Amino acid sequence: MIASWEAVRALGFVDRRDLPSAASIVETAAVDLWSGGLAHAVLATIGSWAPGLAVAAVAGAGAGIALALLPRLEIATRPLLEFVRPIPSVALIPVALLVLGVGLQMQLFMIAFASIWPILFSTKAGVEDVDPRFVETGRVLHVGRAARIFRIVLPAMLPSFATGLRTASAIALVVAITVEMLTGQPGIGSYIENVRLSGLVTGMWASIFVTGVLGYLVNALFVTVERATMPWSTENRDR
Amino acid sequence: MDKSAAMNEPILAVDNLTKAFPAGATPILNGLTFRQEPGQFVAVVGPSGCGKTTLLRCIASLMQPDTGSVLHRGRHFDNPPPWLSVVFQDYNRSLFPWLSVRRNVAFGLRGSGANDKRVDEALRAVNLEHAADLYPWQVSGGMQQRCALARSIVVSPNLLLLDEPFASVDAQTRIDLQDMVMEICQTMSLSALLVTHDIDEAVFMADKVVVLSTRPARVVEEIAIDLPRPRDQLATKETPEFLQLRHRVYTLVRKQAQKLSR
Ligand SMILES: Nc1ncnc2c1ncn2[C@@H]1O[C@H](COP(=O)(O)OP(=O)(O)OP(=O)(O)O)[C@@H](O)[C@H]1O
Ligand SMILES: [Mg+2]
Numbered sequence: 001m002i003a004s005w006e007a008v009r010a011l012g013f014v015d016r017r018d019l020p021s022a023a024s025i026v027e028t029a030a031v032d033l034w035s036g037g038l039a040h041a042v043l044a045t046i047g048s049w050a051p052g053l054a055v056a057a058v059a060g061a062g063a064g065i066a067l068a069l070l071p072r073l074e075i076a077t078r079p080l081l082e083f084v085r086p087i088p089s090v091a092l093i094p095v096a097l098l099v100l101g102v103g104l105q106m107q108l109f110m111i112a113f114a115s116i117w118p119i120l121f122s123t124k125a126g127v128e129d130v131d132p133r134f135v136e137t138g139r140v141l142h143v144g145r146a147a148r149i150f151r152i153v154l155p156a157m158l159p160s161f162a163t164g165l166r167t168a169s170a171i172a173l174v175v176a177i178t179v180e181m182l183t184g185q186p187g188i189g190s191y192i193e194n195v196r197l198s199g200l201v202t203g204m205w206a207s208i209f210v211t212g213v214l215g216y217l218v219n220a221l222f223v224t225v226e227r228a229t230m231p232w233s234t235e236n237r238d239r
Numbered sequence: 240m241d242k243s244a245a246m247n248e249p250i251l252a253v254d255n256l257t258k259a260f261p262a263g264a265t266p267i268l269n270g271l272t273f274r275q276e277p278g279q280f281v282a283v284v285g286p287s288g289c290g291k292t293t294l295l296r297c298i299a300s301l302m303q304p305d306t307g308s309v310l311h312r313g314r315h316f317d318n319p320p321p322w323l324s325v326v327f328q329d330y331n332r333s334l335f336p337w338l339s340v341r342r343n344v345a346f347g348l349r350g351s352g353a354n355d356k357r358v359d360e361a362l363r364a365v366n367l368e369h370a371a372d373l374y375p376w377q378v379s380g381g382m383q384q385r386c387a388l389a390r391s392i393v394v395s396p397n398l399l400l401l402d403e404p405f406a407s408v409d410a411q412t413r414i415d416l417q418d419m420v421m422e423i424c425q426t427m428s429l430s431a432l433l434v435t436h437d438i439d440e441a442v443f444m445a446d447k448v449v450v451l452s453t454r455p456a457r458v459v460e461e462i463a464i465d466l467p468r469p470r471d472q473l474a475t476k477e478t479p480e481f482l483q484l485r486h487r488v489y490t491l492v493r494k495q496a497q498k499l500s501r
Contacts, residue, residue: 133332136301140319141347141394151346155337232336232374 020202029206038207041191042214045176048104048187052111053172057165060116064123064161069149089114090178097183107179114175115168119161126160127153159226159233166222173215188214248312250398250430251275251298256307258293267293269455270307275432275447277397280424282433282441284488285451286495291434292328294456295400298432299325311398324391328402330384334375340382341371344389361393364423381412385419392423399424399431405440414472417444421470438492442485443470450491453498460491 002022009019020028032038067074093110100106130153138148180189188211195203227236252274259266267290275281285291296302298309300319308315311322319325327333334343344361348354362368365385375383384404391399401420405413421444424431435441441448442464450459464484466475475481 131332133327133329134335137327137333137335137346139301140299140323140325141390142319142321143347152335155335158337230337232376234336237376 018201020205024202025205025209028202029210032203032206033210038188038191038210041186041188041207042210045173045180045187045189045214048107048185049111049169049172049176052108052176053115053165053169055108055112056116056119056168056172059112060119060164060168061123061161063116064120064164065127065154065157067120068124068127069153085117089175093179093182102183102185104185106183107176107185110179111172111175115172118167118171119164122160122164122167123157126157126164129160130156159230159235162222162226162230162233163235166219166226169218169222170215173218177211247277248310249274250277250279250311251432252308252310252313253294253298254308254310256294256297256304256309258290258297258302258304262305266305266455268297268304269457271451271456271458272307273449273458273461275398275430278428278430280421280431280433280444280446281449282435282445282447283449283451284435284438284441284492285456286453286492287436289451289454290456291436291451292402295325295402295432295434299323299400301325321394322397323400324394324396324398325400326384326387326391326402326404328404328406330387330404330407331375331380334383334386334390336374336376339372339374340367340378340386343375343386344393346390347394357393358389361389364392364426365389365419379412381408381416384408384416388416388420388423392427392429395427397430399429401431401433403435404433405435405437413440418472420444421468425468438485438488439476442466442481442488443472443476448484448488450488450495453495459495462487462491 005022008014009016009021029038033042067077089110092113096106096110100109134152134156135148138152143151176187177189177192179185180187180191181193182189184190184193188207192204192207192211195207226233230236254272256268256271257266258268271294273281283291283294293302297304300309300317303317311320335346338346341358341362345354345358348357359368362371365388367382367385367389370378370382370386375386378386388404404420405416408416417440420431420433423429433441433444445464448462448464450462451457452459462484466478466480466484
């Protein structure tokens, strides 16, 4: 990665002053994190990312399970879902600003709205794909209908939900930072904007670098938790 | 009817069972009739795809037949009843991968505490104590099948339905499982209904073999297997009686197969 960065610099299509060396970027990142400004921004972003994602997880899982188990509900809501889902979430930022104004509430709404879809649809698919043989096994073992949902359907769909949640966690991060850039809500997004406006090129690259690391760590966290809690899922076996 | 009379009634009386997919089409099962006495081991043999699994599903009340009835000791029943257990054809799809072998076995038991002992007994009966804490997908196919077997006997059923339970394991494992199932049925005085397309297996294990025709399936013949028990994989299979019975069943099944190829 460092090598390709330095190669791009060497090619000289972009002014050297706009592309500081990899070493200076990493050094600045460390200093800015240590001195507090960047660290605060990272914490602020996580502070809106986590609750926004949590809302999406609960609502998305609930809606996904309900839609998979209640075909009539699915048919009734299908036109609405198919209309709302393709709307790029950032296109709703003006509406959210109009209705909710600038602030944490609006940011949380945007994060939750953008990240609910992968959770909802993979949960729904996960419930629909539960092997009917599992449910039949429950029936011959005299497990009642409600207990079959809790003891068979929910654990069986858990890996699908986790995959959806992992996808959603990345989307939630992008939206959190985008909203911060556009509205000045505290966080990495507004931090990047501020260092850019102050002409601190290396500082800007450093904060972008930190954002990348954050995204990587978030994904790694989800993968680790999935492996630890669901060693039985086909994705995690033998790993 | 008083209670002792009910006990003498057949554990299963399948009468004129018919089933079509979809209802009204050419039936899969066409007026199937046979009886199973308490403690009896019955094997149903029939060509592949003739409707054996469908028959078991109708008996287990997982599916309603179009016409005909299944009686247990003279009574109708619906929903899979507590006196009946099923070992499905593809065991790797019926064990829950998120539960250990032990917890798979305990799945059908309510509550806990006293159950631990029952689970231990069932695990011992199928020789799986050493693998109790592994996940099903960490153990061999034969062990998975023994886990499924333990799960169905731990609820103390009277009748065990076995759908080609040994179809996808190697020959030696198959033989071991046959002996294990016969021994369990003997010691628990369990009745068993085994579906298989292996004629040797049917004759070796059963007290009665029910031969099914090609689709639409009906009962071609019922053959009593009065070989003495306990049966031995080598000694029993070398007796002239075994060979004669095997010959009879083979001839019947081959006739069905020839019909199919014509
Ligand atoms: N739920 C269903 N809906 C429609 N068709 C079905 C259904 N279940 C079974 N069938 C059809 O009924 C026929 C008999 O199936 P069944 O599984 O009972 O046969 P089988 O004798 O158990 O076969 P095998 O030897 O392969 O196990 C098959 O052609 C199958 O496609
Ligand atoms: Mg079958």
